[in-house]
Structure formats: C-alpha cells, structure tokens
Amino acid sequence: MGKDNERLEVDLEELMKAGEPLMAQAVAALRRYQEAQGELPAEKVESLRLEAEALFTAVNEYQRQALGDPPPRFH
Numbered sequence: 001m002g003k004d005n006e007r008l009e010v011d012l013e014e015l016m017k018a019g020e021p022l023m024a025q026a027v028a029a030l031r032r033y034q035e036a037q038g039e040l041p042a043e044k045v046e047s048l049r050l051e052a053e054a055l056f057t058a059v060n061e062y063q064r065q066a067l068g069d070p071p072p073r074f075h
Contacts, residue, residue: 015066022062026055 029052036045065071 012066016063019059019062019066022055023059026052026059029055 033045033048033052036048
C-alpha cells in the first residue's frame, strides 16, 4: 500500500499544480476588483466582482473534480 499512497500523493500534487494558473487568474481578478472599489464606476466594479466570483467557482469545481467528486448535476 505504501507505493499506492505515494503515487496518489504525486498524482494529487500534479493535479493541484495543474490548477495553479486558474487560481492565479482568480486571485488577480479579486485584486482588480478590490483595487477598483471606490475608484471606478459601480457597474465596472460589479463586473470585476462577477469575474472574480466566476473564476473562484471554476477553481473550486476543478479542485472538487481533481479530488474525485462527480461533476455537479443541474436540474
């Protein structure tokens, strides 16, 4: 079982590394949103908030599936 656990850890590490660019995009979007507050029109700030939220949702979904959860079911 030791080798199986090691392989699982390596696979998980590779999956998480593969998701790092998406996480970086989400963090950058959050930063843009925070910096825009009080500086840009409300419509632009809201657009940046929605972009950050969508990217973090994508990160969450990627990580869920990387950990073996099935994709969500939409009714």
